[in-house]
Amino acid sequence: MSELAAKVNDARGRISRAVWDTVAELGIEATTVRAVADRADCTTGLIMHRFGSRSAMLVHARQMLFERTSARADSVAEARATSAAERLFAIACTALPLDDERIVEARIWTGFAAASIADADLRELHVHNTRQWLARITNLVAGLDSDVTDADATEYAQQIIAVVEGAAVLAVLDDTMYPPARQKRLLHQTITDVVNRIGSDRL
Known part of the structure; x- marks a missing residue:
């Protein structure tokens, strides 16, 4: 890699980190081009050259969030699990705000979900x-079971995701009522219910 290419990559990485950190600290509404430029220690012109708007x-920040959470789920998927139910539970847990890093991600996800209502581009990517x-x-x-129909699998998955994302939003707003242990119990109970209805091996 040439020195120029290295500098370009470094600048892109610095700007991406600045976007992420600004959204995490200030929220979507306060994440302006100026705020990101100040954090990246560059001009607003460079930010606009990088993104256009x-x-x-x-x-870009929303896509970064998806890539981070997907990478975490991928790493869990590669780990050993003694059953399909345990694998499902472990991967679903990766979307819960169980530590500081994931709390930040949940705050960002919640902000993007709200912002997507009025922004068609964000909504398209979010969906x-x-x-x-x-x-x-x-x-x-x-x-979990070879006899599960596609329709049932989708409905059960929607049930699990509703619990995960609901718990994540509630934990962001009220972490005292929804601490990590309670989030995991709610998810465990939901997956156990799905497993029992399917008739698969218990979690």
Whole structure:
């Protein structure tokens, strides 16, 4: 890699980190081009050259969130699990705000969900990414038993995701009432219910 290419990559990485950190600290509404430029120690012109618009900058941050959470789920998927139910539980847990890093991600996810209502570009990406997550969980549910129909697998996956994302939002707003242990219990109970209804091996 040439020195120029290395500098370009370094600048892109610095700007991406600045976008992420600004969204995490200030929220979606306060994440302006100026705020990101100040954090990245560069001009607003460089930010606009990189993204073209504030909306595109936020889309970039939303995609970063999806890539981070997907990578975590992938790492868990590669680990050994004694049963399909345990694998499902472990991967679903990766979306819960159980530590400081995931609490930040949950705050960002919640902010993007709200912002997506009025921003068509954000909404399109948000829906696309959440449906990819649904597809992953649906495949895991289908792996619980060969007799599970596609329709049932999708519905069970939607039930699991509703609990995960609901718990994540509630934990962001009220971590005293929804601490990590309670989040995991709620998810465990939900997956146990799904397993029992399917008639698969217990979690």
